[in-house]
Amino acid sequence: MEVRAIYRMARISPFKSRDVARSIKGMDAQDAFNVLAFYPKKAARLIRKTLGSAIANAENNHNLRVQDLYVKGVFVDEGPKFRRYQPKARGSAGIIRKRTSHICVVLDEKENKS
16 A cells, blocks of 8 residues: 655755655665665755655554555655845846755555565
8 A cells, every 4th residue: 555745845956855865765664764864965854754754654544564664656846946036247136046845755565475
């Protein structure tokens, strides 16, 4: 059974987050949670928070065991951009785009080989 958690409007660029997301795809949920604790990027902290929420959803809402879960997918989509303006030469203005992300973590149960 698929379980998901979504973190919307995370204040990080999706380009920076996708590198971390690719590194945990296919791992056991508990292993991925531990690996993200030592990953030296801000995106790892945000994805770890979302992964923890997905694990909690699986345990509390669907009565699944953490040992049977793996990371089926991590999707980082682009959210809305906050636009700010900075003065430039000769009276013009430059746009500063503060990008946001929507982080989605999908967990699934491992197939039993019995």
